[in-house]
Amino acid sequence: MTEASVSLAAAAAPARRRGAIGTIVAAFNANKTAWLGLAVFLAIALAAALAPWLAPFDPIEQHIADAMTSPNATYWLGTDTFGRDLLSRILWGARISIVIGVASMAAGVIVGSALGLMAGYWGGRIEQLIMRSMDVLLSFPTLIMGLLVVAMLGPSMVNLIVAMALTMVPKFARVARAPTIAIKERDYIEACRALGYSDLRIMFVHILPNVIGDILVLASLWTATAIRIEASLSFIGLGVKPPTATWGGIIREGFDNIMDAPWISLYAGLAVLLTVFALNLLGDGLRDAVDPRLRGE
Amino acid sequence: MVAFIAKRLLSAIPTLLAVLTVLFVIIRIVPGDPAIAILGDNATAEAVAALRERLGLDHPLYAQYRDFLLMIAQGDLGSSMATGQPVWDEVRSTLPYTLELTIASILIGIAFGLPIGALAATNRNTIIDYAARIGSLLGLSFPAFYTAILLILAFSIELGWFPVISQGVPLTDVGNRLYNLALPAISQGLIMVGYVARASRSSILEVLGEDYVRTARAKGLDPRVIILRHVMRNALIPIVTVVGLYLGLLIGNSVLTEIVFNRPGIGKLIVEALSQRDYTLLQGLMIVFAFFIVLVNMLTDIAYGLIDPRVRRQ
Amino acid sequence: MPEPLLKVRDLTTLFKTSTGWFPAIRDVSFDVWPNETLCLVGESGCGKSITALSIMGLLPGKKMRRTEGEVVLDGQPLLELPDKAMRAVRGAKMSMIFQEPMTSLNPVLPVGLQVAEPLIAHGGLGRAAAEAEALRLLDLVRIPDASQRMAQYPHQLSGGMRQRVMIAMALACRPKILFADEPTTALDVTIQAQVLSLLNDLRADTGMSLVLITHDLGVVASMADRVAVMYAGEVVETASVEALFARPTHPYTEMLLGSIPRADRDVDTLVAIGGQVPAIDAMPAGCRFAPRCFLAEPGCRAAAPALTALRSDERHQIRCRVRIAQAAPEAMRAGAIR
Numbered sequence: 001m002t003e004a005s006v007s008l009a010a011a012a013a014p015a016r017r018r019g020a021i022g023t024i025v026a027a028f029n030a031n032k033t034a035w036l037g038l039a040v041f042l043a044i045a046l047a048a049a050l051a052p053w054l055a056p057f058d059p060i061e062q063h064i065a066d067a068m069t070s071p072n073a074t075y076w077l078g079t080d081t082f083g084r085d086l087l088s089r090i091l092w093g094a095r096i097s098i099v100i101g102v103a104s105m106a107a108g109v110i111v112g113s114a115l116g117l118m119a120g121y122w123g124g125r126i127e128q129l130i131m132r133s134m135d136v137l138l139s140f141p142t143l144i145m146g147l148l149v150v151a152m153l154g155p156s157m158v159n160l161i162v163a164m165a166l167t168m169v170p171k172f173a174r175v176a177r178a179p180t181i182a183i184k185e186r187d188y189i190e191a192c193r194a195l196g197y198s199d200l201r202i203m204f205v206h207i208l209p210n211v212i213g214d215i216l217v218l219a220s221l222w223t224a225t226a227i228r229i230e231a232s233l234s235f236i237g238l239g240v241k242p243p244t245a246t247w248g249g250i251i252r253e254g255f256d257n258i259m260d261a262p263w264i265s266l267y268a269g270l271a272v273l274l275t276v277f278a279l280n281l282l283g284d285g286l287r288d289a290v291d292p293r294l295r296g297e
Numbered sequence: 298m299v300a301f302i303a304k305r306l307l308s309a310i311p312t313l314l315a316v317l318t319v320l321f322v323i324i325r326i327v328p329g330d331p332a333i334a335i336l337g338d339n340a341t342a343e344a345v346a347a348l349r350e351r352l353g354l355d356h357p358l359y360a361q362y363r364d365f366l367l368m369i370a371q372g373d374l375g376s377s378m379a380t381g382q383p384v385w386d387e388v389r390s391t392l393p394y395t396l397e398l399t400i401a402s403i404l405i406g407i408a409f410g411l412p413i414g415a416l417a418a419t420n421r422n423t424i425i426d427y428a429a430r431i432g433s434l435l436g437l438s439f440p441a442f443y444t445a446i447l448l449i450l451a452f453s454i455e456l457g458w459f460p461v462i463s464q465g466v467p468l469t470d471v472g473n474r475l476y477n478l479a480l481p482a483i484s485q486g487l488i489m490v491g492y493v494a495r496a497s498r499s500s501i502l503e504v505l506g507e508d509y510v511r512t513a514r515a516k517g518l519d520p521r522v523i524i525l526r527h528v529m530r531n532a533l534i535p536i537v538t539v540v541g542l543y544l545g546l547l548i549g550n551s552v553l554t555e556i557v558f559n560r561p562g563i564g565k566l567i568v569e570a571l572s573q574r575d576y577t578l579l580q581g582l583m584i585v586f587a588f589f590i591v592l593v594n595m596l597t598d599i600a601y602g603l604i605d606p607r608v609r610r611q
Numbered sequence: 612m613p614e615p616l617l618k619v620r621d622l623t624t625l626f627k628t629s630t631g632w633f634p635a636i637r638d639v640s641f642d643v644w645p646n647e648t649l650c651l652v653g654e655s656g657c658g659k660s661i662t663a664l665s666i667m668g669l670l671p672g673k674k675m676r677r678t679e680g681e682v683v684l685d686g687q688p689l690l691e692l693p694d695k696a697m698r699a700v701r702g703a704k705m706s707m708i709f710q711e712p713m714t715s716l717n718p719v720l721p722v723g724l725q726v727a728e729p730l731i732a733h734g735g736l737g738r739a740a741a742e743a744e745a746l747r748l749l750d751l752v753r754i755p756d757a758s759q760r761m762a763q764y765p766h767q768l769s770g771g772m773r774q775r776v777m778i779a780m781a782l783a784c785r786p787k788i789l790f791a792d793e794p795t796t797a798l799d800v801t802i803q804a805q806v807l808s809l810l811n812d813l814r815a816d817t818g819m820s821l822v823l824i825t826h827d828l829g830v831v832a833s834m835a836d837r838v839a840v841m842y843a844g845e846v847v848e849t850a851s852v853e854a855l856f857a858r859p860t861h862p863y864t865e866m867l868l869g870s871i872p873r874a875d876r877d878v879d880t881l882v883a884i885g886g887q888v889p890a891i892d893a894m895p896a897g898c899r900f901a902p903r904c905f906l907a908e909p910g911c912r913a914a915a916p917a918l919t920a921l922r923s924d925e926r927h928q929i930r931c932r933v934r935i936a937q938a939a940p941e942a943m944r945a946g947a948i949r
């Protein structure tokens with residue numbers, strides 16, 4: 001940009017000072033789609049949390065007489081091959097998906113960011129070691145990694161979370177490392193060192209806040225991916241075992257009966273789509289809020 | 298240029314080694330005994346011991362690692378435990394299907410994603426832009442198997458245009474192959490369209506703001522010339538990155554697509570191996586997979602070199 | 612009486628900000644005569660670049676920007692021209708080179724092609740003929756081994772050579788006027804002199820006019836025939852280079868010249884100009900320089916002065932109530948340029 005336009009942009013911005021977090025929040029406020037995404041996701045999460053009270057039926061309870069009925073007044077979304085209420089199963093399935101999605105994201109964020117901060121701050125051999133390992137982990141697509149781990153260790157919620165966290169760790173490590181390298185040379189970090197602050201304190205109290213924006217963006221986007229992968233794994237049959245309701249599992253059952261009861265796959269799939277889309281909207285909105293270039297224009 | 302490609306080829310080898318090692322680690326060093334995992338908890342001690350010996354699990358770990366690498370170097374991927382057939386044979390008969398699905402999905406992704414992204418970038422902040430952005434976000438939010446199911450519902454069941462179950466068709470019957478490829482490719486392509494459209498939009502927007510585009514305008518060039526000659530080549534660089542990045546995703550998704558459409562393919566093989574606990578088949582397939590990943594990364598690097606002369610001098 | 616090559620009258624460019632439309636440059640007026648070098652001088656952010664970009668029609672986005680006033684090049688009004696017609700003018704009759712040669716050249720295209728492009732676009736030449744001419748141009752701008760350089764990429768050239776390539780590109784269609792936006796600021800001092808002397812020679816050889824934008828008064832002294840000093844988006848003084856340095860009349864110019872260290876004079880104190888250029892949306896009413904001006908009177912804040920010619924010299928104009936009043940209290944003429 002020419003000098004003229006830079007000073008123009010600077011002059012046009014409000015003179016009030018805001019912290020890094022404040023600016024992000026403000027820009028996010030302005031982005032309506034981001035709010036929509038957040039709202040929808042929270043609504044779904046809330047519905048999942050309240051499933052025991054919201055679900056009209058027990059998700060495992062079979063009503064054989066009413067099996068394979070399309071949506072009607074009693075069973076709002078219809079029933080499956082065993083006569084189980086689809087709506088209840090979807091609500092309970094949400095719990096699995098969201099817990100796995102959020103937990104694996106959280107594990108990925110915590111471990112990955114820590115590794116990235118350490119690699120960026122300490123540099124040298126440590127950085128090489130960490131980043132090479134990350135590169136290797138990065139080669140594995142999430143689904144394949146999930147397949148492998150679950151195949152070896154057996155399907156359970158914990159294993160699923162571990163599998164997906166493993167693919168997320170390198171991504172967060174990368175995102176945390178780059179700004180750390182840039183920031184660690186700055187004057188105020190020098191000042192911290194001069195004051196005798198421990199490395200860990202510098203990393204987590206002083207550098208981390210600058211990195212948080214990018215991490216948040218990735219976190220929402222990867223939660224979306226985690227939920228989608230969990231559904232995929234359940235679809236293949238590698239998710240949490242039946243009769244527990246999982247979105248992927250429901251879709252699979254629905255697929256086996258696609259001709260006779262299309263609503264099963266349709267609505268369960270819609271649930272996945274909606275959740276993933278909402279999280280992607282959120283992540284996208286956050287990205288626009290965090291990226292100064294996109295904001296200025 | 299040749300030197301550049303050669304260098305890339307060479308550097309792929311250590312990466313391949315690393316990936317194979319990780320594979321080895323994951324498959325071998327797991328809690329519990331793989332033999333028991335395969336045979337089940339009720340297996341007799343002799344059966345377990347016999348299987349262990351057969352799989353070479355009774356040798357020390359470094360020996361296993363050495364044999365593992367030796368095996369691969371000789372092009373031997375082991376034999377399937379279920380069928381006794383060499384893994385390589387199974388792979389050879391199904392790989393073409395997975396490859397054509399992956400390539401078709403990429404082509405669809407680029408053919409539709411690039412123009413959509415370009416449209417959005419050149420009509421910034423208009424309805425076209427918003428529609429394109431929301432649309433692509435929606436597109437990549439679809440789980441691949443859901444798209445597949447929806448497509449089947451719409452086109453196979455309701456309209457009857459396409460077969461519900463695809464078949465393996467001889468290589469030479471191109472028309473039939475394309476016919477069977479159509480729906481699966483579209484269902485996977487949709488996700489690619491989403492990613493490519495977004496990457497195209499942001500990368501073209503960024504290039505449009507560059508100084509050399511201003512210079513091109515200062516020369517009084519036709520806007521179409523500016524877009525095609527000045528903008529696109531520079532914008533392609535991040536787009537190639539995205540395609541390379543999501544290629545892994547595509548392969549993972551091909552597993553799902555192949556299941557839904559009952560297409561032969563590597564993905565389907567993997568799942569069968571898993572459910573039948575065909576340990577050696579699984580290992581062999583994963584090795585093929587590792588090669589594929591490293592190959593893709595290398596090709597992406599080479600593509601950069603083709604597009605961007607600054608990369609070549611490295 | 613001969614007409615100036617470029618006539619700029621009351622050029623105003625407004626940008627849309629979150630708080631409304633504000634002028635980045637206001638009522639900018641100057642003339643450029645054939646075969647002369649006009650320097651646009653001022654601090655960073657005074658609007659020199661925006662002036663050139665407005666005339667060239669290179670500012671982005673009609674939704675965020677409005678340009679008003681009158682710009683006439685060789686008898687042709689430019690501001691109302693439709694896009695297609697303007698494109699025919701740009702690069703052909705009017706060219707521009709920019710400050711950063713590295714980012715201003717396309718990194719993935721060979722240098723020869725980039726120089727040949729304007730010839731293909733405007734001159735209707737085929738690729739081969741255009742590249743032959745490009746080779747000649749590269750020689751003209753004194754690039755050694757020009758035939759080898761043709762196939763090279765920008766990153767393979769040094770900063771000085773890249774700027775020469777930019778010059779070759781700009782001159783390809785023999786424009787009547789060349790805008791050079793701080794062409795040497797990003798270059799080494801030794802290279803600066805070479806590039807400037809090249810510009811001078813080329814101008815003399817082709818009869819082209821040069822509008823040189825700079826913040827460096829040394830460059831002004833060595834290159835300019837006439838000078839226009841800008842402050843806060845306005846032209847505050849125009850004069851021949853001799854008149855400007857010998858008799859700087861506007862207080863801002865005086866302070867600018869006072870703040871340069873000079874080799875031929877003992878200066879006890881460097882006069883730093885206190886204060887800052889006001890923000891675009893916080894411009895003072897009345898004279899924009901008044902807050903920092905040592906001559907400021909209460910009347911200066913009341914009304915913005917117009918660019919007025921000095922009684923003693925028609926072609927020396929300033930935008931200052933006080934100085935004009937001092938020179939000819941009974942004969943103050945406003946709008947004397949028309």
